[in-house]
Amino acid sequence: MPVFFFDIQDGKSRSPDTEGTEYRGIAEAQADAIRMLVAIAQDEWHDGARSALAVQIYDEERRPVVAAKIDCAVTVFDGQL
Secondary structure (H helix, E strand, C coil), X not given: CCEEEXXXXXXXXXXXXXXXXXXXXXXXXXXXXXXXXXXXXXXXXXXXCEEEEEEEEECCCCXXXXXXXXXXXXXXXXXXX
C-alpha cells in the first residue's frame, strides 16, 4: 500500500509528518485529511477566535498530491448565551 505524509499548518506553526501512513489510495488519504481538519478545528476553536487550518498531503517521494484547508471563525454576540 502507498504511504502518504500529512503536514499540518495551523496558522502559527507547521507540523511535518516524518513517519507517514499507509492508505489504499489517495481518496482514502484525502478523506482522512478532511476528518483530521474537522477534529483539529473542534479542539482548537475559541470564542471570537479565527483559525486557518491546512493539511498538505505528500506521496512517498514527498511530491504534493492534495491540499485541504478549512477556515474557522466563531463569533458570540452579547446576550445570546
